[in-house]
Amino acid sequence: MIAFARDFKKAAARVTADLKQRAFIQRALGGYEATRDTTRRKFQNWSEARQAASEIKWEAVNRLDKYLQEFIAKLEARGTRVFVAADAGQARDYILRVAKENGVRSIIKSKSMTTEEIHLNDALEKEGHSVFESDLGEYIVQLRHEAPYHFVFPAMHLTREQISDLFQKELGSEPTNDPEALTMIARRVMRQKYVEADMGISGANFAVAETGMISITENEGNARLTCALPKIHVALLGIEKVLPRLEDLALFLPMLATMGTGQALTCYNTLYSGPRQPGEVDGPEQFHVVLLDNRRTELLADSEQRDALHCIRCGACLNVCPIFKNIGGHSYGTTYQGPIGSVITPHLRDLQNWKHLSSASSLCGACTETCPVGIDLHHHLLQNRHNAMREKPHWWEKFLYTGFVFLMCRPGLYRVAGKLGAIFFPLHKFVNGTPLDPLQNWTRTREFPSPARESFTDFWRKKKLNGEGNHGAH
Amino acid sequence: MKVSLFIPCFVDRFYPHVGVSIVKVLERLGCEVEYPEGQTCCGQPAFNSGYWDEARSVAEHSLDVFAGSDVIVSASGSCGAMMKVFYPELFKETTRHFDALKMAAKIYEFSDFLVSKLGVRDVGARFDGTVTFHDGCHGLRELGIESQPRELLKHVKGLTLIEMKEAKTCCGFGGAFAVKFPTISTAMGEVKCASLLETGADCVVSNDSSCLMQIQGMLQRQGKPTRCLHLAEILART
Amino acid sequence: MAPTDQREAVFARIREALRQPAPHRHADHADHGQEDSPVVDVPLPDSNAFRAWLPAVGASLEDQIVLFAQNAAQLKADFRTVTSVEEAGRQLAALARENNWKRIATHRHHFASGLDDKLGLPCLSTDIGYATTDLEQCDAAITGCDALVAQTGSVLVTNPGAGGRALSVLPPHHIVIARRSQVVPDLASALQLVRKLYAPNWPSFLSFITGPSRTGDIERILVLGAHGPKKLTIFLLP
Numbered sequence: 001m002i003a004f005a006r007d008f009k010k011a012a013a014r015v016t017a018d019l020k021q022r023a024f025i026q027r028a029l030g031g032y033e034a035t036r037d038t039t040r041r042k043f044q045n046w047s048e049a050r051q052a053a054s055e056i057k058w059e060a061v062n063r064l065d066k067y068l069q070e071f072i073a074k075l076e077a078r079g080t081r082v083f084v085a086a087d088a089g090q091a092r093d094y095i096l097r098v099a100k101e102n103g104v105r106s107i108i109k110s111k112s113m114t115t116e117e118i119h120l121n122d123a124l125e126k127e128g129h130s131v132f133e134s135d136l137g138e139y140i141v142q143l144r145h146e147a148p149y150h151f152v153f154p155a156m157h158l159t160r161e162q163i164s165d166l167f168q169k170e171l172g173s174e175p176t177n178d179p180e181a182l183t184m185i186a187r188r189v190m191r192q193k194y195v196e197a198d199m200g201i202s203g204a205n206f207a208v209a210e211t212g213m214i215s216i217t218e219n220e221g222n223a224r225l226t227c228a229l230p231k232i233h234v235a236l237l238g239i240e241k242v243l244p245r246l247e248d249l250a251l252f253l254p255m256l257a258t259m260g261t262g263q264a265l266t267c268y269n270t271l272y273s274g275p276r277q278p279g280e281v282d283g284p285e286q287f288h289v290v291l292l293d294n295r296r297t298e299l300l301a302d303s304e305q306r307d308a309l310h311c312i313r314c315g316a317c318l319n320v321c322p323i324f325k326n327i328g329g330h331s332y333g334t335t336y337q338g339p340i341g342s343v344i345t346p347h348l349r350d351l352q353n354w355k356h357l358s359s360a361s362s363l364c365g366a367c368t369e370t371c372p373v374g375i376d377l378h379h380h381l382l383q384n385r386h387n388a389m390r391e392k393p394h395w396w397e398k399f400l401y402t403g404f405v406f407l408m409c410r411p412g413l414y415r416v417a418g419k420l421g422a423i424f425f426p427l428h429k430f431v432n433g434t435p436l437d438p439l440q441n442w443t444r445t446r447e448f449p450s451p452a453r454e455s456f457t458d459f460w461r462k463k464k465l466n467g468e469g470n471h472g473a474h
Numbered sequence: 475m476k477v478s479l480f481i482p483c484f485v486d487r488f489y490p491h492v493g494v495s496i497v498k499v500l501e502r503l504g505c506e507v508e509y510p511e512g513q514t515c516c517g518q519p520a521f522n523s524g525y526w527d528e529a530r531s532v533a534e535h536s537l538d539v540f541a542g543s544d545v546i547v548s549a550s551g552s553c554g555a556m557m558k559v560f561y562p563e564l565f566k567e568t569t570r571h572f573d574a575l576k577m578a579a580k581i582y583e584f585s586d587f588l589v590s591k592l593g594v595r596d597v598g599a600r601f602d603g604t605v606t607f608h609d610g611c612h613g614l615r616e617l618g619i620e621s622q623p624r625e626l627l628k629h630v631k632g633l634t635l636i637e638m639k640e641a642k643t644c645c646g647f648g649g650a651f652a653v654k655f656p657t658i659s660t661a662m663g664e665v666k667c668a669s670l671l672e673t674g675a676d677c678v679v680s681n682d683s684s685c686l687m688q689i690q691g692m693l694q695r696q697g698k699p700t701r702c703l704h705l706a707e708i709l710a711r712t
Numbered sequence: 713m714a715p716t717d718q719r720e721a722v723f724a725r726i727r728e729a730l731r732q733p734a735p736h737r738h739a740d741h742a743d744h745g746q747e748d749s750p751v752v753d754v755p756l757p758d759s760n761a762f763r764a765w766l767p768a769v770g771a772s773l774e775d776q777i778v779l780f781a782q783n784a785a786q787l788k789a790d791f792r793t794v795t796s797v798e799e800a801g802r803q804l805a806a807l808a809r810e811n812n813w814k815r816i817a818t819h820r821h822h823f824a825s826g827l828d829d830k831l832g833l834p835c836l837s838t839d840i841g842y843a844t845t846d847l848e849q850c851d852a853a854i855t856g857c858d859a860l861v862a863q864t865g866s867v868l869v870t871n872p873g874a875g876g877r878a879l880s881v882l883p884p885h886h887i888v889i890a891r892r893s894q895v896v897p898d899l900a901s902a903l904q905l906v907r908k909l910y911a912p913n914w915p916s917f918l919s920f921i922t923g924p925s926r927t928g929d930i931e932r933i934l935v936l937g938a939h940g941p942k943k944l945t946i947f948l949l950p
Contacts, residue, residue: 009655016661026665028932042767049765052757059756062734065726072719078916084719093715136938137929155929163930179930183938190939194882195844211914221881221925221940228877228917229844239722246907247759250900253920254766254864264767264783265864265899267926268881268940270919277916281819281838282876287916293722301729322644326661360655362648362662363522365615385524393525401520401528408514408532418487441653445660446691449488456486456493460509463497 004333005356011331012360021157025325028156032319035262042264053255054374057310060209060242064300067209067242068291074212078274081288084239088118091292095120095201095234098288099129102232104198108190110216110223111135112203113151113313114236114292117335117348120201131201132193134222136186143170149329151336152260152315157328190222200226200284204237205312206252210245212273214289217256219267227272233284235272238292240300240309252312259316259372299347305380308343310373317367317377323360332357339367343380351388358384415457422451475592477505478543480581482553482683483515489683495710496549496584499597503588512539516553521560522649530564537561537573545591546581549706551613551682552649554583559616583613585622585681585705596629599709604634606675608666608689609642610682623681623705630708640669647688663692670700677701679708759900769863769897776862776895777948783865787923788936790945800889800947801830804854807887807945808833813851817842817883819875821856827889828854838875847878852885853941858918859905860890860946863898866922867946870906870915877917886921886941891949 001009015021040046060067072082085091099107107129109115121131121142133142137154141147143166148154155163163182167173173185202223204214214235216223227233243252249269257263276283299309318324318338329337334345334357342357358381367377389397407414428448431437442448454462477500481493500507517532536557540546548554558578565574588594605627613619627635646652646662653659666689670678678693680686683704690702763769770776777793784791794800808816808831815834818827828835836846855874857867867888874880880888896902899920906918925940936942 009657012655013657016657022661031932043765044768045765049762052761052765055754056756058734058736062730062736064730065723068723068726078914082717083715084717084722085715086718086722090715090718097714134939135929136927140929153929153932156932158930160931179933180935182930183927183935187937187939191848195848211911213914219926219928220938222938224877224881224919225939228881239726244756245758246903247762247900250759250898250903251762251766253899261928265866265920265922267922267924268919269922270917272917273914274916277871277913280871280876280916281841282878283871283916291722293718293725297722297725297729300726301732303732303734306734322646322662322665323658326665327658359651360658362611362644362646362651362659364611364644364648366611366642366644369615382522382524385522386526387524389524397523397525401523401525404515404520405528405531408517409535411512411514414514418483422487439653441656442691444656445695446663446688447694448691449687451487452490454490456481456490457509457511459490459494460511 002353002356004353007333008331008356008360011333012327015328015331016326021328022326024159025157025328028153029319029325032262036258036316039258039262039264049251049255050372050374053251053372054310056244056248056251057373058307060244061240061300061306061309064239064242067244068239070209071207071212071242072291074209075274075289078212078277079287080212080274081286082291083288084291084293086293088292088294091118091236091290091294092120092123094290095236096123096127098232098234099124099199100127102198102286104129104232106193106197107131107199107201108193108197108226108230109133109138110200110202110218110226111138111154112201112236113148113335114203114238115201116148117294118236118292120236132190132197134190134193134226135218135220136183139186139190140166147330150315150318151313157330194225194229197230199232199234200230201234201236202226204235204241205256206243206249207237207241208243208246208249208271213246213271215249215253216270216272217253217266217268221268224268224270227270227284228282231284232286232288233272233275234288234290236290236292238294238296240296255372256312256314259370260314295348299344302347304383305343305347307375308340308347308380310375311340312373314372316370316372320366320370322362322364322366339377339381340375343377343384346384346388351384352392355384355388358388418455422453422455425451475505476544477507478540478546479507479509480513480516480540480546480548480553480557481509482548482550484687485549485683488687489704492549492683492704492706495704495706496547498710499588499706500547503592503594503597510539510543516556518553518556519649521556521564526564533561533564534570537570537577540577541573543580545587546577547587548581548583550684551583551610551617551619552684554581555612555616557581583617583619583681585626586617586619589622589625595625597626597709599711600631601708601711602632603676604636604674605677605679605708606636606638606670606673607641608638608645608670608678608680608685610680610685611644613681614642619681623679626705626709627679633708636673636675638669638673640666643669645685645688647684649684652688659688660692663688667692667696667698671698675700677703679703679705681705759904762900763898766898767863773892773895776897777892780860780862780865780895783862784923784946787865789865789923790943791948792945793948795950797827797949800949801827803947804887805831808852811851811885815850816852816854817847817850817879818854819856819879821875821889838879844878847882850883852887853879853883854887854889855880857888857890857894858909859902860895860948861899861902861920862895864920864922866899866920868902868906868918868920870910870918872915880919880921881940884937884941885943885945888944888946889949890946
């Protein structure tokens with residue numbers, strides 16, 4: 001088995017066995033659907049809104065070169081430095097160079113999964129810059145040297161006691177059980193960092209092509225501070241974040257909030273169009289926008305799955321996924337978790353090492369049902385399975401399914417095989433529970449049914465023989 | 475109306491009484507039921523594992539077996555979805571695409587057939603007891619089966635329907651998923667069982683026997699007495 | 713080691729990738745529903761269309777103010793309708809006393825000049841440049857705004873309209889002075905207003921503030937005042 005697949009299974013097994021953690025995740029996400037639905041019901045027509053969002057994103061992604069060009073041109077015309085990075089290494093190197101050239105020592109960051117994707121913090125720290133995550137959840141997992149658990153709720157797996165212990169240990173604060181007190185501890189720490197920071201690094205939720213603006217959505221205000229106080233602002237975003245028009249935000253911002261957290265609108269939605277302009281009283285002297293490919297063009301080239309690039313990273317698919325809710329975010333071992341993560345990771349990394357995430361799904365379709373931009377998520381999981389098999393079939397599975405075809409195309413043989421199975425099934429009780437049990441993956445935790453003495457086909461044949469017609473009743 | 479039955483492989487061997495019940499109900503409603511004996515499998519196991527050529531070969535056999543049918547009723551939402559939604563995909567750009575579209579147009583999941591095609595909600599059934607309903611995912615999300623089973627259950631004399639909180643949450647069966655990722659599958663089953671037990675219902679009912687295999691398997695291992703019945707078994711009782 | 717911009721290479725990859733058309737599930741076909749007929753480019757839905765789908769907003773200004781007030785209450789923002797600048801001044805003085813303000817910050821804003829003078833507190837003005845450490849010490853910030861958005865209960869601030877980027881987010885209490893004429897129905901109209909007021913010299917910063925700062929990062933429990941202001945007070949002048 002591939003190493004990543006093995007790690008995944010081990011991690012998943014660990015979490016599924018941890019009833020406390022599972023109950024905690026269920027509770028954390030338990031209120032989500034009700035809140036989301038209450039907010040969603042306020043829309044006069046959600047399904048039309050969703051359809052429109054899907055069409056607008058289709059336009060943006062399928063005319064990506066046009067909109068990206070417009071976006072870059074508009075930004076550069078007003079003094080922004082735009083760097084297009086083909087891969088993670090180039091993006092890191094550019095940002096490192098900006099930091100070096102400007103003698104940056106202290107860096108403040110707002111939440112950006114793209115910076116996680118390129119492992120930016122490690123690279124910056126290696127070069128001697130100190131990096132502080134200002135988003136509360138990100139700050140918490142940074143202190144714990146952990147990856148974010150969920151790309152919208154990074155610290156959802158932790159109890160207040162764990163956070164209190166963490167702050168005690170890392171910050172020397174007093175222990176407290178009160179979420180507000182804990183938040184204030186982080187607030188006090190961060191205020192100093194904002195004031196001191198030479199450089200602020202942010203992500204972006206959307207890139208408005210028409211006006212050359214990035215849009216950042218947040219609740220805490222840490223991104224606003226990150227992009228206001230330091231004299232250099234660097235924003236990193238994937239090339240697929242493009243929206244064609246400014247007014248598109250009037251649709252996308254409420255939809256992102258509704259699906260992400262069940263809010264009508266997130267607390268701060270901010271647009272940045274450049275560095276401080278003449279006449280403005282504050283703002284960074286330098287504004288850099290780093291646009292990242294990092295294999296997004298691979299996903300773009302897969303016309304069947306291209307719509308996965310429509311994703312607005314709301315996290316709704318994670319919140320409804322029964323797999324996510326039972327194995328938690330860390331089990332995935334990827335930057336992006338849940339259904340969207342399972343769909344795109346094989347493209348952003350590689351198929352053979354990450355196909356197992358597409359198999360670890362019952363294909364229930366809750367993700368596709370909830371996605372606000374109508375991405376066909378669970379069907380993409382099927383497509384990943386197909387592509388993986390086509391590239392590199394498992395010899396024993398191929399053998400199995402060849403046999404399957406042979407049998408299923410021969411009804412007579414199929415019935416005989418069924419009959420034999422029923423006859424020999426009682427032997428199963430001798431191997432049940434032992435390592436020899438071929439059904440052990442089932443029987444370890446569940447009873448397996450016994451075949452009926454008479455199959456439906458047998459019943460039907462008897463029925464016909466007895467000449468029972470429409471009015472027959474047993 | 476002449477109705478051809480599609481009885482999934484596991485229903486044929488493990489839950490034949492579900493098929494028997496379907497026949498009973500359909501005949502009670504005046505349908506002429508036929509069962510093309512050449513049928514074997516819809517091909518979903520191969521399809522879900524990514525072996526689409528193999529799935530196509532098996533599916534082609536199904537296309538042939540049901541070529542002469544006017545209307546097909548499937549005992550399972552899962553197989554029904556495979557044939558209605560995925561066969562047209564599977565046969566795209568092949569010579570059998572049109573046949574796949576034809577078959578998709580005439581196939582119905584059992585409860586959908588009764589309510590949408592026959593326009594019947596009261597099948598004259600009687601069942602004394604409390605029941606909670608589990609929505610099979612494929613039926614729910616691929617075929618839009620949600621109100622139909624509930625309408626039918628509501629008209630069963632003596633039956634009280636109690637909704638469980640996690641009615642629409644996947645039970646964790648998912649075909650090969652149940653044995654490829656048994657710990658995750660079991661965890662999902664635990665959530666489903668906890669939710670149905672919370673209702674205190676005598677019986678859990680579903681329109682998909684594969685889900686019932688998972689739920690029943692777990693309840694029995696837990697030593698719980700809650701009965702697991704297919705919708706057809708309830709509707710067949712008078 | 714200096715990385716060179718890769719836009720040519722990336723754009724080449726994009727164009728290459730886009731040579732394969734993606735299924736356009738939402739395109740209209742020249743011959744409706746017929747998959748073979750040529751795809752017609754349907755214009756993208758615009759903000760006029762969005763209005764019909766997003767939450768309803770009353771047509772009259774009064775309705776919109778009522779809606780804004782409802783939203784503000786739900787967001788725990790303190791929304792006050794006053795009849796004059798003097799009344800706003802009195803209420804501000806009361807707030808200063810209640811919250812024990814020692815120093816405040818503001819900027820030159822068009823229709824409430826002098827409000828800050830009357831408080832008799834040391835006042836930092838961002839218009840003339842400021843040190844971040846000084847702004848950080850201020851207990852409250854009084855700013856104007858560009859619009860109040862009824863649909864969402866949001867305050868639209870821009871660099872020119874609210875004294876810069878930091879004034880409305882660094883001090884722990886943000887006071888907004890707005891006029892009735894600044895109330896707009898929804899986000900789309902607010903964006904259109906920005907366009908009207910500023911294009912093509914867009915402010916480098918504009919923000920929709922929807923309530924005081926908040927977080928749910930600790931056990932999903934709502935806490936106000938995470939990093940931005942813990943308190944948001946909005947005065948609506950005639």
